[in-house]
Amino acid sequence: MVELGIGIRQLHDALQRRELTATDLAEDSIARIREWDKDVQAFLKVTEDDARQRAKVLSGQAPQGLLEGIPFALKDNMTTRGVETTCGSKILSGYIPPYSAAVTEKLEAQGGNLVGKLNMDEFAMGSSTENSGYFPTRNPWDLTVVPGGSSGGSAAAVAAGMVAFALGSDTGGSIRQPASYCGVVGLKPTYGRVSRYGLVSYASSLDQIGPITNTVEDAAIVLQAIAGHDQRDSTSVRLEVPDFVSALSGDIRGLKIGLPKEYLDLGMDESMRAVFDTAVNQLRALGASIHEVTLPHTAYALSAYYLIAPAEASSNLARYDGVRYGFRAKDADNLLDMYNKTRSQGFGTEVKRRILIGTYALSSGYYDAYYKRAQQVRTLIRRDFEEAFEEVDLIISPTAPTTAFKLGEKTSDPLTMYLSDIYTIPVNLAGLPAISVPCGFISGLPAGLQMIGKMFDEATVLRAAHAYEKATDWTSRRPQIAKGGRA
Amino acid sequence: MDFETVIGLEIHVELATKTKIFCNCKNEFGAPPNTHVCPVCMGSPGVLPVLNEEALRLGIRAALALHCEVRQSSKFDRKNYFYPDNPKAYQISQYDEPIGEHGYVEIVVGEENRRIGITRVHLEEDAGKLNHSAYGDSSYVDFNRAGVPLIEIVSEPDIRSAEEARLFLEELKAIMQYCLISDCKMEEGSLRCDANISLRPFGQEKFGTKTEIKNMNSFRNVQRGLEYERSRQEKILRGGDAVEQQTLRWDETTAATILMRSKEDAHDYRYFPDPDLPRILLTGAYIEDRLKEIPELPTDKRNRFEKEYGIPGYDAGVLTASRALSEYFDETAKHVKDPKVASNIIMGDVLGYLKTAEKEIDELPMTPAHLVELVGLMENGTISSKIAKNVLKDMMESGKAPKVIIEEQGLVQISDEGQLKAIAERVIAANPKSVEDYRSGKEKAIGALVGQVMKETKGKANPQMVNQIIIDLINQA
Numbered sequence: 001m002v003e004l005g006i007g008i009r010q011l012h013d014a015l016q017r018r019e020l021t022a023t024d025l026a027e028d029s030i031a032r033i034r035e036w037d038k039d040v041q042a043f044l045k046v047t048e049d050d051a052r053q054r055a056k057v058l059s060g061q062a063p064q065g066l067l068e069g070i071p072f073a074l075k076d077n078m079t080t081r082g083v084e085t086t087c088g089s090k091i092l093s094g095y096i097p098p099y100s101a102a103v104t105e106k107l108e109a110q111g112g113n114l115v116g117k118l119n120m121d122e123f124a125m126g127s128s129t130e131n132s133g134y135f136p137t138r139n140p141w142d143l144t145v146v147p148g149g150s151s152g153g154s155a156a157a158v159a160a161g162m163v164a165f166a167l168g169s170d171t172g173g174s175i176r177q178p179a180s181y182c183g184v185v186g187l188k189p190t191y192g193r194v195s196r197y198g199l200v201s202y203a204s205s206l207d208q209i210g211p212i213t214n215t216v217e218d219a220a221i222v223l224q225a226i227a228g229h230d231q232r233d234s235t236s237v238r239l240e241v242p243d244f245v246s247a248l249s250g251d252i253r254g255l256k257i258g259l260p261k262e263y264l265d266l267g268m269d270e271s272m273r274a275v276f277d278t279a280v281n282q283l284r285a286l287g288a289s290i291h292e293v294t295l296p297h298t299a300y301a302l303s304a305y306y307l308i309a310p311a312e313a314s315s316n317l318a319r320y321d322g323v324r325y326g327f328r329a330k331d332a333d334n335l336l337d338m339y340n341k342t343r344s345q346g347f348g349t350e351v352k353r354r355i356l357i358g359t360y361a362l363s364s365g366y367y368d369a370y371y372k373r374a375q376q377v378r379t380l381i382r383r384d385f386e387e388a389f390e391e392v393d394l395i396i397s398p399t400a401p402t403t404a405f406k407l408g409e410k411t412s413d414p415l416t417m418y419l420s421d422i423y424t425i426p427v428n429l430a431g432l433p434a435i436s437v438p439c440g441f442i443s444g445l446p447a448g449l450q451m452i453g454k455m456f457d458e459a460t461v462l463r464a465a466h467a468y469e470k471a472t473d474w475t476s477r478r479p480q481i482a483k484g485g486r487a
Numbered sequence: 488m489d490f491e492t493v494i495g496l497e498i499h500v501e502l503a504t505k506t507k508i509f510c511n512c513k514n515e516f517g518a519p520p521n522t523h524v525c526p527v528c529m530g531s532p533g534v535l536p537v538l539n540e541e542a543l544r545l546g547i548r549a550a551l552a553l554h555c556e557v558r559q560s561s562k563f564d565r566k567n568y569f570y571p572d573n574p575k576a577y578q579i580s581q582y583d584e585p586i587g588e589h590g591y592v593e594i595v596v597g598e599e600n601r602r603i604g605i606t607r608v609h610l611e612e613d614a615g616k617l618n619h620s621a622y623g624d625s626s627y628v629d630f631n632r633a634g635v636p637l638i639e640i641v642s643e644p645d646i647r648s649a650e651e652a653r654l655f656l657e658e659l660k661a662i663m664q665y666c667l668i669s670d671c672k673m674e675e676g677s678l679r680c681d682a683n684i685s686l687r688p689f690g691q692e693k694f695g696t697k698t699e700i701k702n703m704n705s706f707r708n709v710q711r712g713l714e715y716e717r718s719r720q721e722k723i724l725r726g727g728d729a730v731e732q733q734t735l736r737w738d739e740t741t742a743a744t745i746l747m748r749s750k751e752d753a754h755d756y757r758y759f760p761d762p763d764l765p766r767i768l769l770t771g772a773y774i775e776d777r778l779k780e781i782p783e784l785p786t787d788k789r790n791r792f793e794k795e796y797g798i799p800g801y802d803a804g805v806l807t808a809s810r811a812l813s814e815y816f817d818e819t820a821k822h823v824k825d826p827k828v829a830s831n832i833i834m835g836d837v838l839g840y841l842k843t844a845e846k847e848i849d850e851l852p853m854t855p856a857h858l859v860e861l862v863g864l865m866e867n868g869t870i871s872s873k874i875a876k877n878v879l880k881d882m883m884e885s886g887k888a889p890k891v892i893i894e895e896q897g898l899v900q901i902s903d904e905g906q907l908k909a910i911a912e913r914v915i916a917a918n919p920k921s922v923e924d925y926r927s928g929k930e931k932a933i934g935a936l937v938g939q940v941m942k943e944t945k946g947k948a949n950p951q952m953v954n955q956i957i958i959d960l961i962n963q964a
Contacts (some may be wrong), residue, residue, distance in 0.1 A: 079533045092532065101533060200532040206760035233535050234764055312762055315565050318576030319530045323628070339569055362567070362757035371759060429818050 001255035002028045005214040005482055008066055008221050011164060015063045022069030022113060025164070026055035028176045029071035029115050032162045036481050041137045042147075042157040044076050046116040054113045066221050068111030073163045075154050076117040077124055078209065080104050081200040086131040087428050088120040088150075090325045099199020102233065103167055103209050103226045110225050115163060118153030122348045123317060124174055124202040126150050127420045130411055131350045138407070139182060140443055140479040145404040148420075150179030154212045155182035161482035165213045165222050169199055171206045172305055173400075173424025179212050180399035180448025183438045185465070185475060186212045187219045188424075190456045191431035192237035194223075195230030201316040203309035204235075205426040206326045215439060215475050216466040222245035223458060239456060247459035248466040253287030255464060258392035262298040266422050268401045275440040276398045279468070283396070286467055293388040293395060297380040300419060301426040303380070307361045307374035308429075312349075314358030320346065353414065382430040382473030383429055389454045394464055397423045399436040399448035423450055433458045437465040440473035446474075490686040490724060492717050493694055494646035495606075498659065500638050500669045500857060501613065501677040502545040508612050508636035509536030509579065516675045520629035527794050528634035530574030535763050538563075542610065542636035543586075543767065545668050549638050550587025550608040552666045553659075557587050557777075559769045563610075568754055571628050572615040580639075582758040585609035586767070592642075592662070593786050594654045595804075603655050613637050632676075633946065638668075644683065644694065649713035653706050656680060657808075661785040664811040680709055685730070686720045693764055695720075696730040700744055703737045712737035716744050763772030788813050796826035811848045818855035823862045825912075832879065840882045840883050852886025853879075859860045861889040869893070870900045873946050902949045904956070908941070910948070911956045914939045915964075922961055933957060 002024060004011070014020040018037065024370040028050050037043050051071065058069045074080065077087045079097035081104075086092040121131035129137040129152025135368035139147040140160040147156040151168025155178035158166050168175040170188035171217030177202070179186025187210045194209045201207060211222035226242045259280065268276070284290055322328035322342035347355070361370035388395060400420050427434045432452050449468070453461035469475050504514050510527035525831055527534045550557050564582035590605035615633040619626045640659070646652050660671040660678060671678040685697035698720070703712040715737075720730050735744040757942060783791070785807045792803040792813075798820075807813040816833050820826035841848060861882065865875045881892045893899055901907060915922055924932035933954065942954045 077533075087532070095532070097526075097533070098531065099534075126527070197535055198533040201763075203762075232537060234537050235535075235762075311759060315567050315577050315757070315759070317569060318569065319532070321569060321571075321572065321576055323571045324529060324574065325531070335571070359757065362759050364755045364757070367757075367759070 003161065003266055003482075004028060004032070004071065005158070005161045005478055008070055008164055008213075008218045011070055011426045012063060012066045012068070015069050018193055020063070022055040022058035022240075023052070024065075026051045026113055026115065029163055032160065033116070036140075036160055037152060037162065037292050039138060039143055040140055040162075040481070041119055042153040042160065042162065042401030043116045043133050043269075044074070044086060044088065044119050044134060044153070047083055047114060047441050048116075049116040051113050054438060058111060058113065063111065067107060067225055069112045069113060070111070070164045071115045072107060073116045073118050073154070073157055073166045074104065075120050075151050075166070075168050076115065077120060077200040077202075078104055079200070080114065081118065082116065085117065085200070086133070087124070088122045088134065089347065089351070090133040090327055091342070095326045097252070099198065102195035102230045106226050107167075109294070110262045112225075118151070118157055118166060120153055121150035122351050123200070123313070124150040124169055124171055124207075125313070125350050127147050127173070127177060127362050127417050128405070128407075128410065129153060129178070130407065131348055136407060139404050139445075140481045142404070144406055146181065146407055147443065148181035148400075148404060150174040150178075151186075152178045155179050155184055155186065158182070158184045158212050158214060159479055159482065161478065163398075165211055165218055167209055167222075167226070168212045169207055169209050170424075170428065171203050171309060172428050173421040175210045175212060175385055176399050176424050176434060176448065176450060177421060178436075179436040180322045180450075181404035181446065183446030183474070183477065183479070184212055184214060185216055185219045185438070185469075186210065186436045186448075187223060187458070187461070188427065188434050189223060189458055190237075190433040191226065191428075192235055193338050193433070193458065194226050194231040195228075197230055197232040201312075203312040204316060205312060206309060208428075213358060216462060216469045217245065217248055218280060219423050219435065220248060220462045220466070223462075239261045242459050244459055246462050249463060250325050250402055250467050251287075252283070252464050252467045255288040255394060255460075256291060256392040257283055257288045257464075258291050258293035258395040260295045260298065260386055260388070260395060260397065261292050262295050263397045263423060266298070266401060267419060268398060272398050272447060273403060273444045275442060278353055278451070279439040279449045280396070282471055283464075283468060286471055286487065288464070290390055293392055295381070295384040295388060295426065297377060297384050298426060300377045301429055303379055304374040304377040304424060305429060306357065306418065306424045308378065310354040311361045311371050312358065314362065317347075317351065322346075350414065364438055370419075378429045381426050385426075385430045385432060385452075393454070393460055395452040397450045399423060399450040401444035402446055403442045431455065433461050435461050435465045437469055438473060438477070439468075439472070439479075489836070490721055491689045493644045493683070493685050493687060493697075494652050494713060495644035495683045496642045496646065496652060496655065496679045497683070498640040498642075498656070499679040500549070500640065500663055500671060502542050502638065503667065503669050504539060504541045504636050505543060505632035506541075508539050508542045508610070509634055512634065512782070514635050516677070518631055520627070523631045523737060524633070528574065529575075529630055536579060536761075537769060538764060538767075539636065544777060545636070546586050546638050547667055547769070547774060548612040548780050549592065549640075549663065551670045551778050552662050552668070552781050553587065553590040553605045553640065554610060555587030555590030555608055557769070557774050558584060559771070559774070561586050561767045563764045563767075564758045566756045566758055568612070568756055571626065571893060572617050572633070574615065574630060574633055578612060578614065579761055579764070580611035581609035592655060592658055592672055594651070594658045596651050601643045601651065606641040606643050608640050611637050611639060619959075623833050649710045649717065650715055652682065653710040656706055656709060657902055658785065660807060660808075665784055666781055679704075679872070682709065682713055684713055684716050684720070686717065686724060690956055695724075696732050698730065698732065699734045701734065701736050701747065704739075708737060708739060710877065711742065712744065715742065719744065722820045748930050785813070792816070794818075796820045796830070798827055798830045802827075802830045802834060805838075806830065809848065814850055815855055819858045821864075822859040824866055828862055828865070829858065832862070836876065836879055837883065840880070851883060853882045854886070857882055857886075860956060864889055864893070868900055868902055868949055868951075870898055871946060871948070871950055873941075874898050874900065898947060900949050901944055901947045902952060904952065907948055907952055907956055908960070910940050910943055911936075911953060911960055914943070915960055919943040923942065925961060
């Protein structure tokens with residue numbers, strides 16, 4: 001079998017040399033999904049017939065672009081024309097979108113071969129993929145632990161070698177945290193870098209699509225493919241997209257890296273601290289200079305996030321009312337009853353919790369105290385970063401305070417669950433680009449290093465992550481599943 | 488105790504854009520249900536709004552035409568509520584930073600000039616439309632209207648009678664039409680009006696408790712609804728009771744207001760800035776350009792017509808009711824000796840013709856230049872005013888130049904003195920009774936003689952000349 005995790009460029013080269021065909025890659029992807037996904041449960045839908053069809057067409061020719069013939073999958077909150085898109089929610093079961101997301105169009109236009117839709121926490125609300133309305137996904141490194149979330153299906157599918165890459169979405173850490181838990185690379189681009197057209201909104205001012213890949217170079221290749229202004233998304237930015245791949249020089253000598261002192265007090269456990277310290281030393285050894293920086297409003301980030309995101313969500317999710325599409329409850333007596341029953345039965349607990357929090361935060365008489373206040377905090381957090389970035393080029397932290405936890409461990413305590421995003425949330429509030437790159441193992445489970453860049457400076461983030469990856473080789477470690485044996 | 492009526496209006500005006508406000512679907516009335524829809528205006532998962540600049544331009548133009556200050560920085564907010572015609576379950580609107588504020592409209596009530604304040608003008612999207620099945624068992628939603636651009640205009644509570652409310656609306660409609668902002672057809676819903684009304688004793692500053700009336704779907708119904716509600720409230724107050732704050736619906740068939748909901752059922756719309764749409768930031772130059780798009784407005788035009796053309800205020804009012812009509816008159820009046828003649832023809836013959844023919848002025852084949860020519864031919868005596876009427880009718884139907892018609896039908900007025908004198912002599916000889924009457928002081932008797940000459944010449948004789956010739960002939964005899 002082909003090793004789908006060897007890197008997109010390597011797969012592309014093999015295709016070009018005609019050692020492999022797009023059909024080989026598609027068949028390999030499908031075979032791995034068939035064999036392993038009953039355990040991992042990363043996929044909500046496998047589009048195997050379409051993928052075979054597509055591969056057949058693509059096999060007839062030598063590939064032009066890097067993504068031609070490469071099997072990938074999408075988090076199920078990105079629309080795919082004609083293919084069910086559920087956002088991991090019962091309320092959208094059976095929903096077939098009439099159009100494809102901007103990212104779907106772009107990847108398909110560049111020859112990528114979509115093999116399926118990936119599991120997620122319902123409407124991207126969660127940190128373990130246990131909030132999926134269908135089933136939880138398991139971590140390929142250990143089937144008893146979570147893959148993280150909300151893009152858990154994306155991280156698990158890439159880690160298990162079922163696809164060469166996947167897209168996730170990141171509102172408070174939903175790309176980076178699962179990438180960290182699954183030992184893969186996850187990049188959240190700057191807000192506005194990638195079109196959100198066709199990304200089903202959770203919190204519009206925070207959501208951003210990004211790649212989950214095996215290597216940093218893959219992340220650069222995929223970002224290149226999906227970045228750029230889209231007139232269908234008014235929040236996407238009219239900026240030239242730099243050549244991310246050629247930015248991967250391997251050289252970070254003289255790079256100024258900041259360590260936020262506030263992050264070290266945020267419940268990071270000892271073993272994570274040790275792994276992180278080692279990473280810091282490795283970066284120093286590569287020629288970067290390490291500086292302490294301060295992000296004084298960090299302590300308020302989680303509270304601000306859990307007002308802003310639910311407030312936007314309460315409005316964004318209001319359209320799931322049973323009128324036009326998706327699930328509609330039966331036996332309703334009247335319109336109000338139909339709304340109530342549809343939404344009560346269609347949404348899961350965490351989604352309902354956040355809708356209630358958000359509705360409350362926006363209610364008249366509370367708006368100033370909650371939503372408006374949270375937006376003010378957000379401004380302060382953004383300023384914290386701006387000031388820190390006057391001193392340094394990059395800010396680093398662990399991606400999450402711990403490695404992946406056991407399935408069921410935190411489901412009864414949402415607040416503890418929320419804390420797993422403590423390092424990633426401030427980045428979304430500030431709109432900055434950040435990557436999670438594997439940085440070691442703790443008791444056999446992967447840990448991730450987060451690198452945060454300046455606005456629209458994904459190039460530096462990728463360059464640093466790439467240099468670190470080359471020096472450490474953590475990304476080449478694969479779980480047993482990906483190697484073809486039992487985990 | 489006498490009560491003063493206090494009225495404030497909320498008007499929704501659909502903007503005459505080619506496409507909807509946040510997507511590329513057509514903005515067109517009357518298409519089959521759900522044919523002008525797309526994922527964006529249907530609120531499909533994952534779609535995003537993109538502001539149609541034409542809607543923004545028209546919104547700013549409207550604000551400026553209502554003498555509002557235009558904000559250089561404003562934003563869109565979400566108004567959250569559940570209803571099947573509201574596909575996203577929120578309406579994109581403007582809450583605390585409307586595009587325009589602090590404007591006014593001037594109207595003439597009787598002899599008095601009144602200035603009605605405009606609190607705000609804001610941009611928003613329209614909702615779809617519900618159609619209920621005749622059997623009452625189901626409802627159908629038509630999303631063609633969802634996403635049609637609207638402006639909401641809120642007046643100050645400056646209106647003091649139902650009639651004033653109607654006059655204000657008529658003026659507002661004329662302004663919107665003049666500026667090509669909207670066709671303002673109430674029957675098609677492109678202009679809709681809700682009203683707040685309360686009463687207070689004359690001299691009292693504090694407002695009384697108000698009610699809101701919805702569903703008044705014509706100017707006449709606005710006036711009727713407000714008159715009804717005014718007397719309803721007055722009865723309550725005279726009976727010593729208090730008016731309850733309510734939302735009412737005007738019911739045309741029973742000619743009464745009906746309770747829709749009371750104050751306790753008021754919605755909390757949970758407004759917040761729409762994160763999908765960036766701020767609207769306008770330069771001074773951009774706003775200046777919109778100002779240049781505003782033509783002379785009805786009030787100014789009315790005043791100018793009175794002053795420049797010396798026509799009565801009533802005429803000026805009628806002739807400025809629509810932009811097209813006012814331009815038609817303007818083009819004509821400018822080039823004739825006596826603009827009142829042009830005013831009479833347009834107000835009488837032309838408007839009368841259009842009404843019977845069920846046509847608009849811009850569908851009239853007769854050009855102002857031809858009308859000028861016709862008036863000129865009357866003034867220089869080429870044709871009589873009686874002939875002119877017939878020629879005019881032909882011109883309005885065929886669009887032919889008056890000279891062409893006159894030539895084709897041989898209608899040139901006979902102004903040849905010798906020719907007229909010969910006919911007049913014959914008539915005088917044949918009607919000694921009339922001559923006798925005239926001589927004995929019945930001046931009117933001359934008319935019968937003139938009429939005879941006109942009859943013999945099939946109306947082509949110059950009546951003034953005939954009149955003089957007959958008088959001269961009788962006096963000479």
